[in-house]
Amino acid sequence: MPPSVMSTSNSADVLRSPAAVSAIGLRKSYGDRTVLDGIDLRVPAGSVFALLGPNGAGKTTAVKILSTLVSADDGQAQVAGHNLATDPQAARAAIGVTGQFSAVDGLITGEENMLLMADLHRLPKAEGRRVAAELLERFDLTDAAKKPASAYSGGMKRRLDIAMTLVGDPRIIFLDEPTTGLDPRSRHTMWGIIRELVTGGVTVFLTTQYLEEADQLADRIAVLNNGRIAAEGTADELKRLVPGGHVRLRFTDPTSYRNAAATLTDAAPDDEALTLQLPSDGSQRDLRTILDRLDTAGIDADELTVHTPDLDDVFFALTGPATAPTQPKEEVR
Incomplete structure (x- = not known):
């Protein structure tokens, strides 16, 4: 089993839920390069599960295997209760996938993209139009429905992409880096959409390199590195794996600083900055x-x-600073 941390009562409730996605010993290689080296996963139904990892860690490969796009070399996996090796078609009927790159056709309108997806799901014409109209309204795209999708902003295209994924009413959605390249406002809008999906009973399997995204959204997080799960748990549980919490005291008066240093003998002093740093778990x-x-x-x-x-510290500790993502941290208020 992958390394994990002790569950709190809240995470225990999530873990008791039936598994929407589970995998044991998944392996995948391309030539002599091992991408997944025997990973185990369990995603409770009705939750958000985030898979983190640096570029090339195997996140997209894991999504492709679990969404039946490619086959694993070894291991077992179930999605929506269906074995991927013996009943992939049943699994496909229960899932929706939004990949790293938009599936939106820019040459046709947003509405036509939705209706095309309805046709692919073999919905009757009237039903397809009803579903398309409802989803376009839900994702605030009604006013742009008759415009070519090529004219949409990045955030609008991503919303249309997810709306298209929902045409088949999937119980499980795989979102592979859904907010990469979006501005902060569009990213926060996407977070709201994901929360709304889960409130409606959908299970979301999310891969991301934005660590604050996982912190904000995920019930459980797994960190993938070099094809293996380095750690798994809630965001708070993972943060407790990493030492380094501290309190920093700053003084403007040199005499007060020296007296404090003499009193707090366990503090690390910085005579130039007139600061003291003490190890602390941050508790009251x-x-x-x-x-x-x-x-x-x-x-x-x-x-x-x-x-x-924070999750940045966890990520760096588990994957190494050389492989850390380059996106800047965004302060979430």
């Missing part, structure tokens, strides 16, 4: 202890900041 109890020590000594710090490990 830990902070109170530090402040009580300063109060007892009659010392006031001019600034106190708390750093707790």
Whole structure:
């Protein structure tokens, strides 16, 4: 089994849900290059599962296998209760896939893209038009429905892409890096769409390189590196795997700084910046202890900041800084 961390009560509830997607020992190689080296996955129904990893880690290959686009060399997988090796057609009927690159045809209108998808799902004409109209309205694309999709913005194309995926009413959706290249506003809009899908009972299997995206959306996260699952758990559980939490105290008065350094002997001093750094888990109890020590000594710090490990720290610790994603972190308010 892949490395994981102890579940909290909330994550335990998720894990008790039936598995929408499960895999044991999945392996895939291309020539002499091993892309997936025996990975195990379990995605509870009605949840968001995020698969993180640097470029080339095997995220897209995992999605292609689980969505029946390619076959695994070894291992077993079930999607929506169907064995991919023996009943791939039944699995396909239960899933929708939105890949890294848009499936939207820019030469036809948004409405025509939707109706084409309805035809592919063999919906009756009237039913296809009804479903297309409902989804275009749901994704705020009604006003642009008659325009060529080539005129859509990146965010509009991505919304149309997911709307097309929902024409067949899938229970499980694979989203392979759905927000790559989108501006922050469009990305946040996409997050809202994903949350809405899950509220409606859909299971979302998400791959992403935006770590704040996984932190915001995912019930559980797995980090894939060199074809193997390096760790799995909730965002909070993964953050607890990484040491390095600390409190930083800054002083403007050199005398106060020296007195604080003499009082807090376990702190790492920076004489030039007049700062002290103490190991801390960031808990209220830990902070109170530090402040009580300063109060007892009659010392006031001019600034106190708390750093707790985030998913960036987890990612770097598990995959190494050389393979870390290059997208800038976005502060989520």
